[in-house]
Amino acid sequence: MTIRKTALTIALAALFAAGGSAFAQSSGGGAGQAPMPGETTPQTAALTDETVDTFVDAFVAVQEIREDFTERLQSASDESEAQAMQQEAQEKMMQAVEASGMSVQEYNEVAIALQSDPELMQQVQEKAADRM
Template identity: 40%
Template sequence: MRATVSCWQYVSIRHIHIGTLWLAGDGTTPVARRVQGSHPTVGQSLHRGRNDMTLRPMMAALALLLALALGGPVLAQNDEGGAGGYSEETLQQFVEAHSGVLAIRDEYTQRLQEADDREQAMALQEEANERMVNAVTDTGLSVEEYGEIARAASGDTELSERIQDMME
């Protein structure tokens, strides 16, 4: 089963862009859920006349995994087991997955900016989404586990700092 990922808005908190949660088809699993009528058709971009309302959500979707992983403290802290209670191995898998996701995000952000039309941009978004999911699952984590760790890190400064240290 292939997952698609959508994100329609984001804000900046502590130098990290935070987007809306990506949900799976069941509406609860943090991965993806395409909202009906989710492809806006109004608003023009300054970039070669492309539809800004189409590209903006796609760019935000690519930035979301970063936000999920390293967002600032937003939720209540989880002090059970210290640093979220995750093993070193699990956090290393998360760091590897996140590094892959960031590389894909960077690559596709540029490619989306260069897209000539909406159809090409949508195809690139779908390709990027699939590659991001694979980047996570190739490390041995499920997308749900990745999202769980990301959410925990957003509410646990000790866990967030531990992950950031591992990424350096």
């Protein structure tokens, strides 16, 4: 269980090391834009338990795809094939997020919110560890 939790912590850290938005190019922009008056930022928006659960489901699905493609990338014969695999992986991750009932933009917003909320991060880690 400790190894699984450590792997999960590393996976979450890797997600956030990339700026917290694994799918930034596909989120339709919005990243880095200031909120309109009256809007809340992801850090100030209250995340419901349902939203967190949906995020965890999406995160687990994304991790499974990432692990699968990481193994497949080892056998890539050249850079072109590796790039095609990475593109395919990104598309499958986006589909997995949307299949969980969350848009890619919502997924990114929750991921960003987790960076500033250690308690919520712990909650997500525990739920994801139970589902992996």
